[in-house]
Amino acid sequence: MDALRQKCTLLAAGWLFFLLLACSNRGRFPLPGFNKSSEFPEGLDSLIVARSDSIIQFLFVDFNAERRASELTKEGLTAFEQADSLWREYQRSQRDSSRQTLSVVADSNASPQTAADLFDKKIINYLQQAEKNFLQAIKLNPFPLNIKDGLVQTYLLWAAVEKPELFYEKAVTILTDMVVTEKSDHLLFYKLGDCYFRLGKWELALENYRQAEKIYKATAAFTDTSVFDFLSDYLRHDELYFNYLYSQAVVLARLYKASEALRVVGTAKEVAPTLELKQLAERFQDWINWDRGNIYTAEQKNQILALIDQKQYQEAAVRFESLKSQLSDSLAIDEIEWRIAGLEFRYLNKKPAACQRLLRVINRYRARPIHTPSVQRNYEQYITDCGTMHFHLAMEFIEHADFKQAQKYLEQGAQIDWYGSYKCSLELARLSRHNPHISLEIVEKVLQQEPQLSTAEKLAALEIKLSALRKLGPKFHDRAQQTYNLIRELQKK
Numbered sequence: 001m002d003a004l005r006q007k008c009t010l011l012a013a014g015w016l017f018f019l020l021l022a023c024s025n026r027g028r029f030p031l032p033g034f035n036k037s038s039e040f041p042e043g044l045d046s047l048i049v050a051r052s053d054s055i056i057q058f059l060f061v062d063f064n065a066e067r068r069a070s071e072l073t074k075e076g077l078t079a080f081e082q083a084d085s086l087w088r089e090y091q092r093s094q095r096d097s098s099r100q101t102l103s104v105v106a107d108s109n110a111s112p113q114t115a116a117d118l119f120d121k122k123i124i125n126y127l128q129q130a131e132k133n134f135l136q137a138i139k140l141n142p143f144p145l146n147i148k149d150g151l152v153q154t155y156l157l158w159a160a161v162e163k164p165e166l167f168y169e170k171a172v173t174i175l176t177d178m179v180v181t182e183k184s185d186h187l188l189f190y191k192l193g194d195c196y197f198r199l200g201k202w203e204l205a206l207e208n209y210r211q212a213e214k215i216y217k218a219t220a221a222f223t224d225t226s227v228f229d230f231l232s233d234y235l236r237h238d239e240l241y242f243n244y245l246y247s248q249a250v251v252l253a254r255l256y257k258a259s260e261a262l263r264v265v266g267t268a269k270e271v272a273p274t275l276e277l278k279q280l281a282e283r284f285q286d287w288i289n290w291d292r293g294n295i296y297t298a299e300q301k302n303q304i305l306a307l308i309d310q311k312q313y314q315e316a317a318v319r320f321e322s323l324k325s326q327l328s329d330s331l332a333i334d335e336i337e338w339r340i341a342g343l344e345f346r347y348l349n350k351k352p353a354a355c356q357r358l359l360r361v362i363n364r365y366r367a368r369p370i371h372t373p374s375v376q377r378n379y380e381q382y383i384t385d386c387g388t389m390h391f392h393l394a395m396e397f398i399e400h401a402d403f404k405q406a407q408k409y410l411e412q413g414a415q416i417d418w419y420g421s422y423k424c425s426l427e428l429a430r431l432s433r434h435n436p437h438i439s440l441e442i443v444e445k446v447l448q449q450e451p452q453l454s455t456a457e458k459l460a461a462l463e464i465k466l467s468a469l470r471k472l473g474p475k476f477h478d479r480a481q482q483t484y485n486l487i488r489e490l491q492k493k
Helices: 002-024 046-059 063-095 100-104 112-140 145-161 164-181 186-198 202-219 237-254 258-271 275-288 295-309 313-324 330-346 351-367 373-399 403-415 421-431 436-447 455-471 474-492
Strands: none
Touching: 063 112, 063 145, 112 145, 145 164, 145 186, 164 186, 186 202, 186 237, 202 237, 237 258, 237 275, 258 275, 275 295, 295 313, 295 330, 313 330, 330 351, 330 373, 351 373, 351 403, 373 403, 373 421, 403 421, 421 436, 421 455, 436 455, 455 474
């Protein structure tokens, strides 16, 4: 029994010696499960080293993976640029009201709709290639911003071509991830705000626009947006602050917060780097103030103008009449009256009603004592349109030998202070040829406006004058001869 106890004691002592020896040689004898490449400095715990290896794999990308990601990014950018180029050509073709420039994707025998469909299909094919390359690049190397931003631009362009809700949501997903790691990049917040705006999520759009402004002001002295220079759709650096403010104002208007919108757009106007942007801010201020800050009625006007673009003239006129009763500003009411008159005269075959409607607008304008320059410009247009309507309607009555009605509209047109009032007077003088005294009196006033008269109009006036002088008898023979000589001189020119 004692011999057995001694044997066990010796075995235990041997195992203890082996363990001590193993611990003392940790730097030279790797532990089970670790190869030579995973050796670590003396004194470090193996668990710490394993965790460090895991972090290194997360923070650093294998060289081959990084190189392949770079290649995929270049391929993605090339595909995106090809899609973008085709999209710009498509937009140019629409501005030119012609699809003939779509020869890139359709032969001359294709119908316009077929050509457009093929055009869209080619753009989408490039976008699919770009998306595939960017996604693969991100999988290999998730760190570079330009890869994710390229994917965002791909989705934004795709949203303009088809399925906007789907692709704006995809862009939001990528941008939301980007702003978490790039909290000081105001441009990313601006893009995210734009996506939310396109999706109609006004509060989220406003939140991101405000964040973009906040970061811009905090980092304006050292901010750098050169990483996005390859994207031509975004703005120059000196325009960014204006757009951060202007975008906020637009969203606030969508939320019917007129006073806040006016305050923000006023600041945008002050910081506008160009005259064009300053005028843009001014037009937006005018739009908000159109009906004393009632944004709802301003939006209704825009909706009705869209009906006119769709050639739904009768529906637009009905909607304008309904809108009038909701307006509180007299200038806004006059504008709607002017628009209704234009529809009645051009499209609804209500020309006499249109002339009378617009004449009432002008009379109300004349009764007001004070007018701002912008109001004066508007009413100058109303006056010109009113005079033009009266003249053309009178000429239609003359064509149908209704001289009484023609005279009525010519007299009204001549009394309106528009650039073509002499045209109405000239036709009145022609209509009054049976009363030479009246005809001569009218035509003399027309000839006093000689700088405005064309050669043909001056000849017509002189011929009317000559006819009137001859009818008045021998007392007017000398004047008639002088008039005849003027006519001959003009005819020789």
